[in-house]
Every structure is written in structure tokens, then in C-alpha cells.
Amino acid sequence: MELARSDFYLDGHWVPATGGETIPVWNPATEQVVATVPAGTAADVDRAVRAARAAFAGWAAAAPADRAACLDRLHATLTARVDDIARTVALELGTPLKVATRVQAGLPLTVLHSYVDLAAHPPAEQTVGNSLVVREPVGVVGAITPWNYPLHQVVAKLAPALAAGCTVVLKPSELTPLTAYLLFDAIHAAGFPPGVVNLVTGTGPVVGEAVAAHGGVDMVSFTGSTATGRRVSHLAADRIARVALELGGKSANVVLDDADLPAAVKVGVGNAFLNSGQTCTAWTRMLVHRSRYDEAVDLAAQAAAGYRLGDPFDPATRLGPLVSAAQRQRVREHVEKGLADGGRLVAGGPEVPLPERGWFVAPTVIADVDPDSALAQEEIFGPVLAVIPVDDDDHAVAVANNSRYGLAGAVWSGDEDRALRVARRLRTGAVDVNGAPFNPLAPFGGYKQSGLGRELGRHGLAEFYETKAIQR
Numbered sequence: 001m002e003l004a005r006s007d008f009y010l011d012g013h014w015v016p017a018t019g020g021e022t023i024p025v026w027n028p029a030t031e032q033v034v035a036t037v038p039a040g041t042a043a044d045v046d047r048a049v050r051a052a053r054a055a056f057a058g059w060a061a062a063a064p065a066d067r068a069a070c071l072d073r074l075h076a077t078l079t080a081r082v083d084d085i086a087r088t089v090a091l092e093l094g095t096p097l098k099v100a101t102r103v104q105a106g107l108p109l110t111v112l113h114s115y116v117d118l119a120a121h122p123p124a125e126q127t128v129g130n131s132l133v134v135r136e137p138v139g140v141v142g143a144i145t146p147w148n149y150p151l152h153q154v155v156a157k158l159a160p161a162l163a164a165g166c167t168v169v170l171k172p173s174e175l176t177p178l179t180a181y182l183l184f185d186a187i188h189a190a191g192f193p194p195g196v197v198n199l200v201t202g203t204g205p206v207v208g209e210a211v212a213a214h215g216g217v218d219m220v221s222f223t224g225s226t227a228t229g230r231r232v233s234h235l236a237a238d239r240i241a242r243v244a245l246e247l248g249g250k251s252a253n254v255v256l257d258d259a260d261l262p263a264a265v266k267v268g269v270g271n272a273f274l275n276s277g278q279t280c281t282a283w284t285r286m287l288v289h290r291s292r293y294d295e296a297v298d299l300a301a302q303a304a305a306g307y308r309l310g311d312p313f314d315p316a317t318r319l320g321p322l323v324s325a326a327q328r329q330r331v332r333e334h335v336e337k338g339l340a341d342g343g344r345l346v347a348g349g350p351e352v353p354l355p356e357r358g359w360f361v362a363p364t365v366i367a368d369v370d371p372d373s374a375l376a377q378e379e380i381f382g383p384v385l386a387v388i389p390v391d392d393d394d395h396a397v398a399v400a401n402n403s404r405y406g407l408a409g410a411v412w413s414g415d416e417d418r419a420l421r422v423a424r425r426l427r428t429g430a431v432d433v434n435g436a437p438f439n440p441l442a443p444f445g446g447y448k449q450s451g452l453g454r455e456l457g458r459h460g461l462a463e464f465y466e467t468k469a470i471q472r
Contacts, residue, residue: 003035005177008044008201009184011051012194019044023174023203028094028321029312029358035092037177040202045169045210048198052140052167053216055195060137060165062193067163068120073190075112078183082109085151085182090312092176093150094320094358095275097313103275108155111440111456118461119163130472135465137165138242139218142211144204144232146224147173147323148278148381154183156444156455157221158197164464169198169217171207175323204228212236219244219464223280225379226405226449244453244463246280246445248379249407252400253283254422256393257291259412260434265296267435268410269303269385273363276320277383278327280450281408281430285369285376286387287396293389297346297367300387304347307363307383309355321358322382328359331382335364338375338386344368348384371399379405393418397425406447410435429454 004022007014017038025035038044059067078085086101095104126133143157154170161168172180184199200207208228212220212235219242222232226247236243253268255261271283288296310317322328339345348364361382369376369386376386390396400409406428413419416433423431429446432438443459445451453463 003178005035005037005181008038008040008048009188009197009199010048011054011198012188012192014188017044023177023201025092025175025178026324027091028323031325031357031359035178037174037181037201040200040207042206042210044200044202045171045207045214048169048200049140049142049214049216051195051198052169055193056137056140056167059167059193059196062165064120064122067165068116070190070192071112071119071159071162072116074186074192075109075116077186077189078112079109081182081186082106085179088178088182089150089176090320092178093147093323094312096317096320098315099275100312104149104151107440108152111152112155112159114441114457115159115163115461118160118458122164123462123465128469132470132472134468134470136468138464138466139166140216141166141168141464142214142217142220143168143170144208144211144220144222144224145170145172147175148275148280150176150179151183153223154180156460157223160455160461161221161464162196164461166219166464167196169200169211171200171202171211174201174203177201208232209235213238215239217241221463222246229451244455245451246455247407247449247451248405249280249282249446249450250285250377250379250403250405251281251283251408251410251428252285252287252403252426253410254396254400254412254426255286255288255292255296256396256411256413256418256422257289258414258418259292260414261292261296262299263435264412265299266303269300269365271410272385273304273307273319273383276322276361278323278381280379283408283410284380284385285400286385287390287399288387289396290389290391297365297387300365300385301347304363304365304385309360309362319363319383321360323359325359327381328361331361331380331384334375334378334380334382335366335384338366338369338373338384341373341375342368342370343373343375343386371402377403393422397422401427404449407445407450408432
């Protein structure tokens with residue numbers, strides 16, 4: 001049954017779209033259209049920005065406790081809708097329901113809750129000599145978010161922006177917009193003042209560019225590909241607008257010779273295949289000391305064999321489809337090129353049976369990958385792991401840093417001090433040692449072409465402030 005949304009959320013109301021054009025939303029597991037949403041225009045973006053500008057002064061002047069109360073009500077409203085959120089993500093993205101419940105719905109709720117307290121206790125004013133240094137909200141924020149974590153990526157921008165006193169215009173991905181509609185239903189129920197948060201759906205070349213280029217947008221916060229991030233930067237640079245970018249990654253999982261190998265490989269494969277590999281922080285390069293290399297390759301192949309493809313709503317499914325036919329084709333081409341460049345296929349490939357319908361790619365492990373090859377350098381965004389041998393710690397660091405990206409990574413060693421020494425040398429925004437859990441309060445962001453700025457926690461909040469010195 002096809003669902004349809006025909007409205008935008010502007011100035012505190014659901015407003016019918018007037019353009020008439022719509023965008024189909026596909027179920028990637030069935031290859032069927034399950035919904036349509038409006039294809040917004042530059043005029044729609046202008047309406048949203050005008051609403052956000054009109055609401056800015058009042059929201060910026062609101063007491064921190066009042067902003068925190070709005071966020072708290074939103075958290076409660078979304079918590080009551082966790083099942084609907086998880087099922088919607090499973091429907092429009094194909095994430096297995098168990099993962100969609102724990103990660104796609106659970107993580108953004110944790111992040112949102114963290115900003116309730118941060119909103120209530122903003123950065124204190126400081127006295128520096130004869131200057132009073134104050135922090136003020138940057139203004140209207142244009143948030144442009146991707147399809148792979150359709151609620152988390154939105155909350156990671158909206159929550160700190162709203163906590164800081166900014167107003168927001170959101171453009172979610174046209175591939176997974178239904179989750180954004182659930183969020184804005186909750187925003188409406190939470191009672192945010194009109195114009196504080198606004199939603200316009202549409203394509204990147206139309207709505208995304210209009211948001212990034214609009215003279216009434218003071219800051220653009222974008223998550224997506226490095227190529228699109230570059231375009232967003234160019235558009236914002238014409239008016240010297242602030243930009244925060246969370247872009248691509250090609251993260252290395254460094255397994256030293258004294259590591260707990262079964263744990264390092266099991267967790268590493270799981271990280272690489274999370275969300276069918278459609279995760280910017282995925283550890284898609286496994287760097288293993290030569291003395292343990294053959295054993296690690298065998299363990300990785302065994303682990304990959306345990307990932308059952310299938311219906312996201314089937315509890316037995318561990319790996320869902322990719323988001324689109326185009327994404328599946330790109331991943332297949334990467335695998336073919338990786339093998340042509342000398343990689344050795346140890347799991348996956350064309351011989352693995354796939355479901356009859358759906359945009360699936362078999363969980364794939366390729367060994368003996370050249371560190372300079374495309375398979376080791378390009379972000380694939382699918383369930384594909386490259387395994388690379390290294391000689392020692394210095395070689396491992398050199399190979400790990402041999403990337404234009406620097407978003408995440410991991411180090412495994414039986415000696416934690418040794419692991420920390422290696423972690424400090426990796427040119428990347430985050431490193432997990434021996435499988436340490438993700439920390440939603442820690443700063444998140446990348447070095448090099450993985451982006452600018454940080455999200456989450458106090459560092460994420462700081463992105464949405466201006467700093468003023470008042471001399472007296």
C-alpha cells in the first residue's frame with residue numbers, strides 16, 4: 001500500500017505543498033514504491049527561511065530552561081514512538097528491525113536527551129581583562145542530512161542548534177524522508193514555537209542548493225559525501241557563511257600482533273558491515289600484522305558467512321539491502337575493480353545466492369589489497385571489507401594514514417599503552433581501542449577531507465555559537 005505526504009512543516013503548521021511534483025520513496029527490500037513526498041522548490045526554502053528568521057529573536061532570547069523543556073518534551077514524545085521510528089527506518093532504508101530499534105531509533109534518543117541538560121546550562125560568560133566574553137546563537141541554521149541514519153543525523157544537528165538558541169530549516173534526504181515526517185509530527189506535539197523548526201523535502205540539486213545558497217541562512221550544517229560537501233562549501237562561501245561538514249571516511253582497523261584476534265576480527269567485521277556497510281565511520285580497512293594475517297583472513301571469511309541477508313522485518317536477518325539500485329551498482333563496480341587490481345576474494349562474490357528481490361550485495365571480504373588501490377582509498381558504502389597486511393606498528397600507522405579521509409578508526413593490542421601510542425598517531429577524529437563503546441557525548445568529526453567542525457556533546461553545541469567581546 002502506498003503512503004503519501006503532501007505537506008511541509010513551516011512556521012509551526014503543516015502546509016500543503018503547491019508545486020505538484022512528488023518524489024517516490026522506495027522499499028529497498030522489495031523494490032516497490034511505498035510513499036511519495038513533495039519535491040520542494042527554492043520558493044519553498046525561502047518561505048521556510050523567512051519563518052525561521054522571524055522566529056529567531058524570540059527563540060534566542062528564551063530562557064535556557066524553556067529551550068531545555070521543549071527538547072525534553074520532544075524526547076518524551078519520540079520515546080513513545082520508538083517502534084514506529086524503527087519500522088519506518090526498516091521500511092525506507094532496509095535496516096534490519098533489531099538494529100533499527102537499537103541504533104537508528106535508540107542512539108538519537110540518547111543524543112537528544114544529552115542536549116536537554118546542555119540546553120539548560122549554556123556556556124558561562126567569562127571576564128578577560130576589561131572584556132566580557134559572551135556566547136550567542138549563530139542564527140538560522142540550514143541542516144542538510146543524509147539517508148543512512150535518517151533520524152540520528154538530523155537530531156545531531158537539530159538538538160544542539162536548538163539548545164544554543166538557533167532556528168532551523170531542515171532538508172532531509174529524499175531517499176529516506178519518512179522518518180523526518182515522524183520527527184516533525186513529534187516536534188509539533190512537543191509545542192515548539194512557530195518557525196523555530198521547519199521542514200522542506202526535495203532533491204539536493206534543488207532544495208539542498210537553495211538552503212546552502214540562501215542569504216538568510218547564517219550557517220549550513222551538512223552530512224554526506226565529500227563531493228557534495230565541497231559544493232555546499234562553495235555555495236556558502238559566496239556570502240562567507242559558516243559551514244560544518246561531516247563527510248566521508250575510509251577508516252582503518254589496526255590489529256597488532258598481540259591483539260585478541262578473534263575479538264578484533266569479529267568486532268571489526270561487524271563494524272564494517274553495520275547498516276549494510278552504509279556507515280561513514282565503518283572500519284572498511286582491516287590492517288593485520290603479517291604474523292597473524294592468514295588467521296585473520298580466515299576468521300573474517302567465517303564471520304562474513306554468518307551474515308544472513310533477507311527481509312529487514314525477519315528477526316533472523318543480519319544484513320539488509322542497500323538503499324537503492326544505483327548504490328548497489330556502485331558497490332558491485334568497486335568489488336569488480338578491487339579484484340581486477342589484485343585483491344583476493346575470500347567471502348562474497350557473484351556465486352553467493354541473493355534474495356530474488358531487493359537491492360542486496362553479499363557480505364564481501366577481499367584480502368591482499370594494495371593500500372594504494374581504489375578499494376583501499378575510495379569510500380564504497382557497502383558491505384565490503386579490505387584486508388591489508390602490515391609489518392609493524394610504524395607500517396600500520398603509515399598505511400592507516402594513507403588516506404584523504406580521517407573520520408574514525410580502531411586499534412587492537414594486548415598492551416593498552418601500546419594501543420594508545422598507535423591511536424595518538426592516527427590522523428583521524430576518533431579511535432576506538434580494543435572495541436571500546438561509542439560515546440555520544442564525545443566530539444564527533446573528521447580530519448582532512450572527512451569534514452570541518454564537530455558534532456555531539458559540548459563540542460557539538462559550540463559549533464552553533466558566535467563569540468562576542470564586550471569591553472567595559
